[in-house]
Amino acid sequence: MNKNKRKNWFLRHKWWTVFIIAFVVMIVAIFTTAKKVEQKKYVTMDITRGDILQTVTATGEIMPVNTVSVGSQVSGTIEEIFVDYNTQVKKGDKLLTIEPSVLQASVDEAKASLDSAISQRNYAKNEYNRNKTLYNDGFIARSEMEKSQTTYEQAESAVVRAQSQYDKAVTNLGYATIVSPVDGTVISRKVDKGQTVAASFQTPDLFYIAEDLTKMQIETSVSEADIGMIKQDQSVTFTVDAYSGQTFNGSVRQVRLSPTTTSNVVVYTVVIDVDNSDMKLMPGMTAFVTIVVDSATNAWKAQNSAFLIRSFDGIIETSDKSITPQNHLAIQRDGKIILVPYTKGLATATETQIISDEIIDGDKIVIGYMGQSSKTKQSNNNRGGMMGGPSGGRR
Secondary structure (H helix, E strand, O other), rough: OHHHHHHHHHHHOOOHHHHHHHHHHHHHHHHHHHHHHHOOOOOEEOOEEEEEEEEEOOOOOOOOOOOEEOOOOOOEEEEEOOOOOOEEEOOEEEEEEEEOHHHHHHHHHHHHHHHHHHHHHHHHHHHHHHHHHHHHHOOOOOHHHHHHHHHHHHHHHHHHHHHHHHHHHHHHOOEEEOOOOOOOOEEOOOOOOOOOOOOOOOOEEEEEEOOOOOEEEEEEEEEHHHHHHOOOOEEEEEHHHHHHOOOOEEEEEEEEEEEEEEEEEEEEEEEEEOOOOOOOOOOEEEEEEEEEEEEEEEEEEEEEHHOOOOOOOOOOOOOOOOOOOEEEEEEEEEOOEEEOOEEEEEOOOOEEEEOOOOOOOOOOEEEOOOOOOHHHHHHHOOOOOOOOOOOOOOO
């Protein structure tokens, strides 16, 4: 009986019952939403002050500034070698000699030809002088005198030709002794005693002499994306594996305009001057180079990932379409989110300089918020960029 009464009561007051239930659900939803909004947490990155260096890195080989290749202009068998690797030489010092018998024979042959030409020239000269006298006295015809004159002039030319051949043979004999063209250090020796040198088609390399090992250079390859930042006299630091705990210094001397293509990447050669007064650096060492392009001191800066945000959706609302993450930062300050204009300054592999007069100590860059849905992120990605968030990164 009591059950029937309760059932009748609910039937008579069903609209009030529905209203009370809806009201309770609404109140619960409002408090739940308010709690969620209150607990919304933003993902931020710190803004710090400090020095920042913009650099370009590369690798290159350490080489002497001037290396002279010493060769031979004559062929023959090496008779004696007077220097070896690392030998210090002065200009004019004897390096090696080539067995001279063949060259000496050429000199003797050329001398004999010269003597014969001189003898024939003297005979032709005397003959011409006699015929000229006879012609003047009317005893011979003019044609006979002119013939003797021509023979004499040809003999004179033959003497000049023979003298040239003799001088050439003597010069080649002198080439049998190879001397150093510069002061320096022998860094490579290509031949041994008894080896035959054949200079018929091209000059063979016998030695490489480094003119001054206290002055070295590094030739590095810099890609076309970075070459525009490289200028003459920029400071350079580099390391080598032989001295892992030491950093060496240098400066950019030249940016060569001739490009080369390596693995479809256009690169340019940058030449760096290095002081090697302590003689620690050796030719052929690999240098890991850092070229300092620009620097800033006591600058605002943040990690590069702080600038990957592509939209302020869900962070702060703005109706101004000109305000974008490219020219404004969403800053968390005193528990509030504000927009601050900025421009990017120097950039490194990990940090970027922030140029803005409105940044203060304690500011943090908002890059997203906790609980962002993957659907929201995907939506922003489809608009051509990636939504800032705790998992932000370039894709």
